[in-house]
Amino acid sequence: MAQRLVLQRLLSLTPRTLPPQSSLAPCVPPAPHSRAFSTSAACRSTFNVQDGNDFQDRVVNNPKPVVVDFHAQWCGPCKILGPRLEKMVARHDGKVLMAKVDIDDHTDLAIEYEVSAVPTVLAMKNGDVVDKFVGIKDEDQLEAFLKKLIGA
Known part of the structure; x- marks a missing residue:
């Protein structure tokens, strides 16, 4: 403490x-x-969600688009996707942010956003979920996902 x-x-x-x-x-x-x-x-484009209020402030109320990575420490595919997604988000020079949500620590958020498997990635804009995928994606698919979210 x-x-x-x-x-x-x-x-x-x-x-x-x-x-x-x-x-x-x-x-x-x-x-x-x-x-x-x-x-x-680039280092500040990714952050770990601390609690529900933090999620509300930094994701839902954020004027920038936010990619939300629901993951777990025990999830093998999450360990592959997480760093890959962080690298892709960092390449967009602050046009998009990435929030990391551990489902074991924030079960309430996982339930609220209907996360039934990990990794689950949400694209949020102005507090609304505008796109979503479950599982691993390659770099080309992640780039297309991010460009769609940013509007590039």
């Missing part, structure tokens, strides 16, 4: 030290003698 509070305090301080939104540098560790904490926009 104490670690969580320390992390929350640290994260609440970071917006002042983060680079501008237009910074799209890859996720690179800081220089050896650097103490500044920063992440690139």
